[in-house]
Amino acid sequence: MSHLVADLTDEDCEAINRAVQQAESRTEAEIVPVVAAISGRYDRGEDLFGLLMGLLLMIVAWNLLPQSIPEPGSWEVGPAWWEAFLLSIAVIAGFLFGVHLASRFPVLAQLLSSSKDKTEEVMAAAQMAFVQEEIHHTQRRAGVLLYLSMTERIVAVIADKVAYEALGQAAINELCQSLTARLRSDSLTNALTAAVEELGQQLQQVLPNTAVQADELPNAVRVLRNAV
Structure with a gap:
């Protein structure tokens, strides 16, 4: 409108x-x-939209990352440190992109207001x-x-x-x-x-x-x- x-x-x-x-x-x-x-401006809505984008990008990155397969005889099944680092980068990048997108298109922030x-x-x-x-x-x-x-x-x-x-x-x-x-x-x-x-x-x-x-x-x- x-x-x-x-x-x-x-x-x-x-x-x-x-x-x-x-x-x-x-x-x-x-x-x-x-x-x-x-x-x-709806800053709270922008932050929430950024958070959603960050979580979405983290899920996408998680599914794209190669799954760690433990060596035979090892019970270590946790993700490698670099995987955690990349997922953190994905969350931050998604958050910043979401905030920027919501600031350019305020209707996105309003959806969460x-x-x-x-x-x-x-x-x-x-x-x-x-x-x-x-x-x-x-x-x-x-x-x-x-x-x-x-x-x-x-x-x-x-x-x-x-x-x-x-x-x-x-x-x-x-x-x-x-x-x-x-x-x-x-x-x-x-x-x-x-x-x-x-x-x-x-x-x-x-x-x-x-x-x-x-x-x-x-x-x-x-x-x-x-x-x-």
């Missing part, structure tokens, strides 16, 4: 940007959509994006972040103080659920555009735009191709 980030065309981004502009024209809040290819780990990584990345995009610095304290992490397939919605108090946690949870459902059945652009429109309608009811005021944040989707 992360490849969808690269598939976002200029037309897709423009459609999302128009939806943001239209939604913000009806409310004093700021809406900031962020699409991230991946949110975490729990749902809790992935959720925590996404929430931490969303909080960082909330700060980096300066959503918490708006004068009205009414910014809302829509954060989509494509590799993890997890959505996070973070609202600043005024917007959070106006919307309430229940509405935020419902928006997360509806956006997640749309992503399962529709394109990224359509799902995000619909979520922006839905959020705009909710904000219009609780934080209507009662005066002409300049945007404090750009009306543009942010695309993050690497972990924040």
Whole structure:
């Protein structure tokens, strides 16, 4: 699913940007959509994948090594020292190769990461994006972040103080659920555009735009191709 980030065309981004502009024209809040290819590095998953590769390479090396046959009259049947050395090298080489492979293809590390780990990584990345995009610095304290992490397939919605108090946690949870459902059945652009429109309608009811005021944040989707 992360490849969808690269598939976002200029037309897709423009459609999302128009939806943001239209939604913000009806409310004093700021809406900031962020699409991230991946949110975490998953070092533990990389190490576990490396360990599995090391054990696999050790098993392969064990089967390729010639078996030691004791001399007639000798009861020594243990492996020779050089066999143990080669097996140790195989484990280390497999571990390093596995870690490198998992770092290049994060989905491999995610296969060995729990749902809790992935959720925590996404929430931490969303909080960082909330700060980096300066959503918490708006004068009205009414910014809302829509954060989509494509590799993890997890959505996070973070609202600043005024917007959070106006919307309430229940509405935020419902928006997360509806956006997640749309992503399962529709394109990224359509799902995000619909979520922006839905959020705009909710904000219009609780934080209507009662005066002409300049945007404090750009009306543009942010695309993050690497972990924040």
